[in-house]
Amino acid sequence: MNLCDFPRFTHEPSCANALNPEIWFPDEDSTIQARYTRTANFAREICEGCPAREECLDYSLQYENLSGIWAGLDKHERKAEQITRGIVTKPVTLTLDEIRSM
Secondary structure, X not given: OOHHHOOOOOOOOHHHHOOOHXXXXXXXXXXHHHHOOHHHHHHHHHHHOOOOHHHHHHHHOOEOOOOOOEXXXXXXXXXXXXXXXXXXOEOOOOOHHHXXXX
């Protein structure tokens, strides 16, 4: 992944103004119930009305191991959507620390 792979949405995403960006990162490796906590559901509600939702979804479906909620979907839901659409994904190779240092 290089800088060209970062999302460049034409609409301002609703998450850009979030007070706590951690709400988009529930514990996705746990039970379904844990992935749908009140906080995670709040993040999904923000995504629901986002003007960049379709762009966000298109971006997030390109990658096989992208963490967090993107366009209202967690990694398990995105995987199901990728299979449904027959999308061949590519891995995300940069860590969050590497991205922050750019």
